[in-house]
Amino acid sequence: MKEIILIAIAAVFVENFVLSKFLGICPFLGVSKKTSTAVGMGGAIIFVITISSAVTWFIYEFLLKPNELTYLKTIVFILVIAALVQLVETVMKKFMPPLYRALGIYLPLITTNCAVLGSALLVVEREYSLLNAVVFGFSSAVGFTLALVLFSGVRERIETNDIPMAFQGLPITLVAAALVSVAFFGFQGLFGI
């Protein structure tokens, strides 16, 4: 139990996907302009990463490992994730229309998101058990959402400010991201992680 809690806390705060591992920077910069879109994207990411962690774990343990095909993991994972996103989209559209309306438009953006593939690869690298893998995937995605939502608040404030010409647009966003990242850096060493 203790191990699971530590994995969860580490994934949300200490090893935050966006702010300390630089996974999923594109959606972080792209959809963090408004808090509502940030929440929608975060929800979609949580949904997909949690499922993909379990699915890729099964594929790796029962398909790739016994057949000594582990070197094919990149190809297999990316295709599985692409197929999974399509499947999630179709199932959601059919059975959970309200959820689909909320998260649907973000789903297509997730296939090429390095956070999803990154979490699958990290699970393999760290040799997690199935439960640990799912907890890790879920908490990483929660950490991603937390960073996205916090940062969207910062960006909404930036919009109304007077910014030097050279820094308008992307540069000021990156500088602000650096400051948020400094804040998360304070979690380093929390509970000895």
Next chain:
Amino acid sequence: MAKSSKKPFSVLTNGIMKENPVLKLVLGTCPSLAITTMAKNGIGMGIAATFVLLGSNIVISLIRKIVPDKVRIPVFITVIAGFTTIVDMLLHAYLPDIYKELGIYIPLIVVNCIIFARAEMFASKNSVGMSILDALGMGAGFTIALLIIGSIREILGAGTWMGIPVTKNLFDPAIIMILPPGGFLAFGFVVAAIQKFSVLNVKNKEISSGCGMNCAGCAAANNGGDN
């Protein structure tokens, strides 16, 4: 097909200056921030990505007339993933030091928007020769951008460049520059410098306000093809 009338030289230099993938188009930001703690890693990542880009551009350009439009996205992804696996294995075998430093960011080349964007925008519409030049130009642009960010972070954060001490008596290195926040900061200032430069000189085409449009566009195009 307006692009095919371009001159070979301009195709080559396009990726380095005018459409630098990292600094102008803001694609491939994840590796640009994650592995640029040292200039050496920047070069390693740049060359690895260039190899994948070159391979995928050649193959995709060769098969562009055979692959039906509807299945092109899965085909492109498989080709890119194949070359990424080759690079992964080559680095593992011959350059274990770099392999260890770059870690999971090598397999993550497969989701690097630059490679997919070039496959979709260039290689699937142009001849093999042009695609090779485009891959080399874009790869060089990516490598140069990583080298610039990596050099700034290494000099300010560790006081060395390519492992050689350079600022020994000048100032104490600010460790924050080689930590995650320094990545955002260095990237932000480099883009700001370029923005300043291009505003002063030629009225270049406007720099997009973040990679949202490009990446989202590339991912959306990705999905659109699947349906």
